[in-house]
Amino acid sequence: MTATTGLSFDEPPIFERGAPGRTGASLAPLDVPRVDPAGHFGPLARRTPAGLPEVSEPEAFRHFVRLSQWNFCIDSQLYPLGSCTMKYNPKINEWAARLPAFANLHPLMPDELAQGSLEVMHRLGRALAVVTGMDGSSLQPAAGAQGELTGLLMIRACQRADGRAPRKVLVPESAHGTNPASCTLAGLEAVSIPRSADGLLHPEQVARAIAEVGAGELCGLMITNPNTLGLFETHLPAVTELVHEAGGLVYGDGANTNAIMGRVRPGDLGIDVLHLNLHKTFTTPHGGGCPGSGPVLFKARLAPFQPSPVVVDTGSGLRLERDRPQSIGRVRAFQGNFGMFIRAYAYVCEMGGEGLALATSLAVLNARYLWSQLRGDFEVASSLPCMHEVVLSDERVQAETGVKTLDIAKRLLDYGFHAPTVYFPLVVHGALMIEPTESETKQTLDEFVAALRSILKEAHAEPELVKTAPHKTRVGRLDEARAARKPRLRWTRET
Numbered sequence: 001m002t003a004t005t006g007l008s009f010d011e012p013p014i015f016e017r018g019a020p021g022r023t024g025a026s027l028a029p030l031d032v033p034r035v036d037p038a039g040h041f042g043p044l045a046r047r048t049p050a051g052l053p054e055v056s057e058p059e060a061f062r063h064f065v066r067l068s069q070w071n072f073c074i075d076s077q078l079y080p081l082g083s084c085t086m087k088y089n090p091k092i093n094e095w096a097a098r099l100p101a102f103a104n105l106h107p108l109m110p111d112e113l114a115q116g117s118l119e120v121m122h123r124l125g126r127a128l129a130v131v132t133g134m135d136g137s138s139l140q141p142a143a144g145a146q147g148e149l150t151g152l153l154m155i156r157a158c159q160r161a162d163g164r165a166p167r168k169v170l171v172p173e174s175a176h177g178t179n180p181a182s183c184t185l186a187g188l189e190a191v192s193i194p195r196s197a198d199g200l201l202h203p204e205q206v207a208r209a210i211a212e213v214g215a216g217e218l219c220g221l222m223i224t225n226p227n228t229l230g231l232f233e234t235h236l237p238a239v240t241e242l243v244h245e246a247g248g249l250v251y252g253d254g255a256n257t258n259a260i261m262g263r264v265r266p267g268d269l270g271i272d273v274l275h276l277n278l279h280k281t282f283t284t285p286h287g288g289g290c291p292g293s294g295p296v297l298f299k300a301r302l303a304p305f306q307p308s309p310v311v312v313d314t315g316s317g318l319r320l321e322r323d324r325p326q327s328i329g330r331v332r333a334f335q336g337n338f339g340m341f342i343r344a345y346a347y348v349c350e351m352g353g354e355g356l357a358l359a360t361s362l363a364v365l366n367a368r369y370l371w372s373q374l375r376g377d378f379e380v381a382s383s384l385p386c387m388h389e390v391v392l393s394d395e396r397v398q399a400e401t402g403v404k405t406l407d408i409a410k411r412l413l414d415y416g417f418h419a420p421t422v423y424f425p426l427v428v429h430g431a432l433m434i435e436p437t438e439s440e441t442k443q444t445l446d447e448f449v450a451a452l453r454s455i456l457k458e459a460h461a462e463p464e465l466v467k468t469a470p471h472k473t474r475v476g477r478l479d480e481a482r483a484a485r486k487p488r489l490r491w492t493r494e495t
Contacts, residue, residue, distance in 0.1 A: 070474050072418040078444050082389040082421040082433025083176070083228065085258060085280035092350065093283060093343040102342055107334040111319040118318040121335060122311045124345045125295070128276060131356065132254065133267025134297035139341060140307045140332040144255050147275025147294030148182035148222075150307060153328045154273060154298065155220055155249045156186060157305040161326065164247070166219040170209050172201045173427050174227035176253050188219055195427045199229040199382040203238040215246040224253035225269070226260065228425040230367065230386035230433075240270025249273070254297070257281045258437075259364060259388035262357025273298040282344035291337035293344070307331045362438035363388045366445060370434055373449045377456055381428045388437075394430030403459040403466045405430040410477055411458070411469035415451040 055063075072079065079086040097103065105117055125137035141147040152169070159166060169183045173195040180190035193209050196202055201223065210218055221243045225233040233239070240250045252266045252274030258281040260266075266274050278293040279286035286292075298306065308327040309320035320335075351359065364387050371380065371390040381391035394405040409419035409432070421433040436445055459466050468477060 072413075077416060077418065078436070078440055078448055079418045080420045080434045080436055080448065081418070082230075082391065082435040083255070083424060084286065084421060085277075085388075085435055085437065086286060087258070087280065087283050087437050088439040089283050089285055089343070090347065090350070093346045096346040097339045097342040099342075102338070105338075107338075112317065115318055117338065118311055118320070120345050121338075121341055122313065122318055124341050124348065125311065127345070127348050128295055129297055131261055131265070132257070132271075132274060132276070132297045133265030134274075135267075135300040136303045136306060137295055137297050138306045138310070139293070139295045139336045140330070141275065141294040141296055142332050142337055143292035144176075144253075144275055144277045144280075144294040145178045145182060146331060147277075147296050148178060148251070148253065149185050150296050150328070150331050151251050151273040151275060151298070152182055152186035152188060152222075153331075154296070154302050154305040155251065156188070157326065157328050158249070158302055159219065161305075166217050166248070168213040168217045169219050169251075170206065170213075170221040170243075172223060172227070174199060174201065174229055174231075174425065175222055175224040176228060176255055177424070177426070179222045179224070179253060183222070190222075198384060199227065199231050200384075201227075201233055201235060201239055203235055203242060206239050206242050210242065210246050210248075218243070218246045218248040220248040220250055220272075222251045222253060224256060225266065226256045226387040228433075229381045229391050229428070230259075230389040231382055231384055232260070232387055236269045244270065249302075255280055256388060259360065261360045262353060263360050267297075267299065273302055278340050278344045283347045284340045284343040291340055293337050293340035295336075309335075311335075359438045363436075366436040366438060366440055367434075369442070369445055370436060370449065373445075374452065377453055378432070379429075381425075381431070389433055389435035391425065391428055392432040392434065393428050394432065397456060397459055398430060401459040401463045403463050405432055407466045407469065408432065408452070408455055408459075411455045411466045412451060413470040414472045415454070417448055417451055 074086050074088055102117065102120075105114060109117075111118065121139055125139055129135065129137045138150065141150045156165075167187070167189050168191050169188050170193055171179050171183065171190045172193045180192075183190040191209060191213055193201065193205055196205065206221070221239070223233065223236070223239070225236060227233060243250050249272040250270055252269075252271035254266060254274040254276045257266070257276055261281055273296060275294045275296050276282070278284040278295065284293060296306070304324070304326040305328055306324075307330055308324040309322040310324060310327075311318055312321045348356070367386050367388050367390050371386045374380075374390065374392060378397070379393035379395045381393060394403070394408065397408075398404050405422050409422050412419050420435075421431075423431055424433055425431055436448075455466060465471075470477065
């Protein structure tokens with residue numbers, strides 16, 4: 001019997017055919033290469049068995065469960081990566097993102113049939129604008145770095161519309177490392193402002209930098225607040241005023257908004273455009289190559305230049321407006337990573353304004369608790385109280401024992417903790433950047449502090465124990481330099 005598709009059902013079921021590794025089984029069906037629709041053998045089609053081991057379903061399942069249990073993850077223990085912010089992802093958000101009406105929606109669905117998804121984007125954009133003190137939003141950028149590029153392109157388009165084309169952008173050393181790269185991609189030139197003694201950006205530094213580049217050449221300023229030292233930029237209103245007086249615009253790297261959300265609005269400090277990392281502040285997944293999201297928020301002056309299409313309310317429904325003559329165009333396929341929008345919107349609805357502000361307060365409280373506990377054991381990047389993350393230095397312990405930041409990070413694995421971010425920011429010697437987030441308990445933080453203090457004692461009593469760590473993990477210390485120089489890029493039978 002032959003189906004209407006042309007497929008024959010006279011052949012034996014696939015599970016009755018020979019399989020590699022099964023004694024006495026015929027391999028003939030597997031020796032036949034695939035045929036493309038034109039009737040030609042595909043050049044990459046397999047003509048011999050793959051040689052994969054044959055195991056039962058329980059064995060295969062147990063293997064992958066074991067692998068998952070060997071991994072560090074936020075669901076099982078503290079994951080204190082500073083800057084990256086490995087925040088807990090509420091399971092209700094994951095449930096919402098998997099609702100069939102959203103998960104199965106085609107991105108090219110006509111506007112009249114996609115009112116639900118358009119409304120989610122419209123509401124989320126408005127919520128993010130309110131939180132940041134901005135007038136408009138674009139959800140298109142797929143990551144923080146792409147948000148930076150988008151904001152800079154909007155600034156360039158705005159200035160060109162005014163008949164200007166300045167190219168110099170001031171970037172403090174305490175800003176995120178992607179900022180200079182984004183300037184280059186946008187065709188601009190980053191001008192570095194050295195770190196001050198207290199780690200903050202001061203108006204006199206900015207005034208001096210503006211004088212050096214010339215007001216006519218000043219495109220703007222990129223600033224991260226709180227900065228990568230975990231400090232709130234207290235002089236920001238005066239700084240942004242100086243930039244505006246010189247004809248520039250201010251880009252705010254909002255990656256650390258989880259330290260000020262609900263407490264301070266960047267727009268009120270003079271920021272013209274900024275991005276948010278939904279995975280850092282609004283609990284969407286982060287890491288493992290998952291889809292990111294870096295929405296851009298902006299003041300009304302920059303609205304004509306935002307990426308298109310734009311979700312607009314016509315009064316009788318929502319639609320995607322594509323006729324935007326001054327727009328910088330698309331920066332992402334379709335409207336962005338929609339699943340991240342659902343997760344972030346679910347979080348905003350669940351928390352409300354008071355809940356978002358409380359999350360900020362707890363994040364700062366946890367980080368300052370670690371700062372107060374550890375500043376007597378390690379050198380700290382600044383004597384000023386930190387915000388959402390604390391930055392330590394290995395300067396003292398290295399001078400006394402020879403143990404470095406990387407050694408401490410590896411040894412933490414033996415204590416059951418994932419290592420914090422290491423050697424960033426670059427302006428801090430042997431930096432250990434620790435961010436506990438708001439979801440960790442005091443008990444967990446105390447255990448983490450105890451582990452670090454124990455490692456310091458080991459460094460003085462038996463430094464080689466720390467220098468050769470980890471000792472209890474499935475894999476010992478790897479030769480990372482050799483791996484970088486001679487990577488093994490494919491699996492072999494001898495592996």
